Amino acid sequence: MISAYPGSAVRAAERPLLEAGAGPELMQKAAYGLYRSAAALLAQRRGRIYGAAVVVLAGAGNNGGDALYAASRLLARGAGATAVLTSEQAHPEALAAFRSNGGRVLQLRDETVSAALALCRESDVVLDGVLGTGGKGGLRSQAAQLAVLAPARLRRGESPAVIACDLPSGIDADTGQAAGPHLRADLTVTFGAVKTGLMAGPGAEAAGEIELVDIGIAGYLDAPAVQRLENRDIAALLTEPVPGDHKYSRGVLGIAAGSETYPGAAVLATGAALATGTGMVRYLGPEPVSGLIHAAHPEAVCADSTVPLTHVQAWVAGPGAGVDEDQRRRAVEAMASGLPAVIDADAIQAVEPGLGPQVILTPHAGEMTGLLNSLGERIDRPGVEADPLTWVRRAADLTGATVLLKGWATLVAAPGGPVYSQAEATPWLAAAGSGDTLSGILGALLSTDRTGTRGPGHYARLAAAAASIHGQAGRLAAESGPVEVSKLPEGVRSVMADLLHG
Numbered sequence: 001m002i003s004a005y006p007g008s009a010v011r012a013a014e015r016p017l018l019e020a021g022a023g024p025e026l027m028q029k030a031a032y033g034l035y036r037s038a039a040a041l042l043a044q045r046r047g048r049i050y051g052a053a054v055v056v057l058a059g060a061g062n063n064g065g066d067a068l069y070a071a072s073r074l075l076a077r078g079a080g081a082t083a084v085l086t087s088e089q090a091h092p093e094a095l096a097a098f099r100s101n102g103g104r105v106l107q108l109r110d111e112t113v114s115a116a117l118a119l120c121r122e123s124d125v126v127l128d129g130v131l132g133t134g135g136k137g138g139l140r141s142q143a144a145q146l147a148v149l150a151p152a153r154l155r156r157g158e159s160p161a162v163i164a165c166d167l168p169s170g171i172d173a174d175t176g177q178a179a180g181p182h183l184r185a186d187l188t189v190t191f192g193a194v195k196t197g198l199m200a201g202p203g204a205e206a207a208g209e210i211e212l213v214d215i216g217i218a219g220y221l222d223a224p225a226v227q228r229l230e231n232r233d234i235a236a237l238l239t240e241p242v243p244g245d246h247k248y249s250r251g252v253l254g255i256a257a258g259s260e261t262y263p264g265a266a267v268l269a270t271g272a273a274l275a276t277g278t279g280m281v282r283y284l285g286p287e288p289v290s291g292l293i294h295a296a297h298p299e300a301v302c303a304d305s306t307v308p309l310t311h312v313q314a315w316v317a318g319p320g321a322g323v324d325e326d327q328r329r330r331a332v333e334a335m336a337s338g339l340p341a342v343i344d345a346d347a348i349q350a351v352e353p354g355l356g357p358q359v360i361l362t363p364h365a366g367e368m369t370g371l372l373n374s375l376g377e378r379i380d381r382p383g384v385e386a387d388p389l390t391w392v393r394r395a396a397d398l399t400g401a402t403v404l405l406k407g408w409a410t411l412v413a414a415p416g417g418p419v420y421s422q423a424e425a426t427p428w429l430a431a432a433g434s435g436d437t438l439s440g441i442l443g444a445l446l447s448t449d450r451t452g453t454r455g456p457g458h459y460a461r462l463a464a465a466a467a468s469i470h471g472q473a474g475r476l477a478a479e480s481g482p483v484e485v486s487k488l489p490e491g492v493r494s495v496m497a498d499l500l501h502g
């Protein structure tokens with residue numbers, strides 16, 4: 001499990017150590033961690049550090065200090081380095097160390113922006129030390145120009161690699177918001193604790209890979225604000241069939257999805273649920289859709305029945321439901337059933353406050369905007385996308401349901417409880433039908449859940465696990481070309497096999 005803390009919480013945890021005079025020691029630990037990651041990346045890309053070209057973008061504060069000290073160590077290994085100072089001040093001791101190891105310095109001004117950009121483009125690695133947890137608002141003046149103009153994060157795998165020191169500059173360490181232009185990284189080396197700003201919204205996109213450097217403050221931190229499940233956490237949530245099981249005891253999933261207008265969604269949700277390993281799918285919906293489901297998945301049991309008359313352990317309602325009145329009624333009944341229920345797509349419009357955490361809403365940003373406005377908030381889609389962490393929490397608190405907000409980093413919030421962030425997905429998963437498969441995966445996990453845990457956050461954990469399985473299946477599929485959503489269940493089966501037996 002990866003735990004993330006707001007930048008403000010990390011600063012508070014550091015305070016007693018700083019007051020005790022440990023600031024320089026903490027900075028050396030951070031700088032050494034950054035140096036190690038940069039050295040490993042240079043060694044991997046060009047075989048050696050000697051002769052590498054390094055650019056440090058250094059701001060006025062300690063973030064710049066970390067980056068300058070790290071670059072000093074690279075200089076000592078035979079790299080060449082230039083510090084581009086984005087402020088009139090720089091960390092005095094770190095800059096002195098950098099100069100004394102042979103580092104060159106360029107003061108960033110209007111007339112030197114293009115020279116700084118050229119240096120970046122010709123370098124092997126750029127260390128972004130403009131702003132860290134002390135940054136307020138977005139990048140200013142010439143540093144902002146650099147961020148706008150720099151092709152920083154050039155294509156992955158090509159030079160230069162951009163390594164963010166603690167967090168990409170211009171990103172809010174608490175929320176992941178970008179108040180203006182910000183830098184993007186291939187790798188973020190973060191100190192003391194992962195910041196929540198790296199787990200959500202623009203910050204999650206800008207961070208690239210994340211590496212954590214232990215600087216000895218873990219014992220001073222409280223509960224994490226955001227968590228990310230890793231495969232061993234997910235494996236602990238999964239249930240394998242045991243001898244003596246039969247199809248009903250393994251778990252039956254009810255799917256009320258698809259309509260005559262959008263029949264495919266039901267087929268995709270059913271396929272994904274079966275690949276995740278549910279004991280049985282009972283499908284409720286119009287006859288033409290049942291016919292398609294039977295053709296694709298003969299094991300599914302189809303009927304045009306109602307939710308109260310159908311015996312299942314969990315529900316999926318909404319994908320492809322369109323304006324079908326029967327499907328809308330089934331979604332309402334599923335929410336009222338007391339059973340775990342995934343409420344997706346069109347069914348989200350039927351949501352009213354007063355739900356329980358066993359109801360899991362799975363909107364994308366557009367559906368989330370509609371939901372929030374129906375609950376009395378005034379927010380547009382760009383507003384949701386800019387600060388998804390705030391809005392996913394708000395939606396969970398307003399509805400009482402668990403809410404999964406899809407995105408580059410998918411966020412899951414339990415009402416009043418923990419938040420999870422999963423970022424395994426590939427942009428190839430931004431495709432029609434992708435969400436239908438996610439709802440099938442989550443439905444299957446809910447229907448087979450035998451962990452016996454019902455504490456706060458349990459459903460959020462299962463939803464986060466589903467998002468991760470979906471993302472990993474997408475990545476696997478993308479390895480052999482563009483992702484065809486109808487083939488995604490094959491990837492799901494293979495991810496499940498790894499999780500269960502790997």
Ligand SMILES: NC(=O)C1=CN([C@@H]2O[C@H](COP(=O)(O)OP(=O)(O)OC[C@H]3O[C@@H](n4cnc5c(N)ncnc54)[C@H](O)[C@@H]3O)[C@@H](O)[C@H]2O)[C@@H](O)CC1
Nearest residue numbers: 014026027030060061062063131132133134135136138166
């Ligand atoms: N505090 C600690 O114990 C440690 C801090 N470390 C590093 O220190 C960083 C925090 O250092 P600081 O508190 O000095 O903060 P920063 O280095 O993030 O920046 C603060 C400086 O930037 C200026 N500034 C703020 N917002 C700006 C903006 N939008 N545009 C331009 N300038 C702006 C401020 O006036 C201040 O001079 C962490 O992110 C981490 O990298 C590490 O060395 C580990 C130990």
Ligand SMILES: [K+]
Nearest residue numbers: 128131167169
């Ligand atoms: K930074």
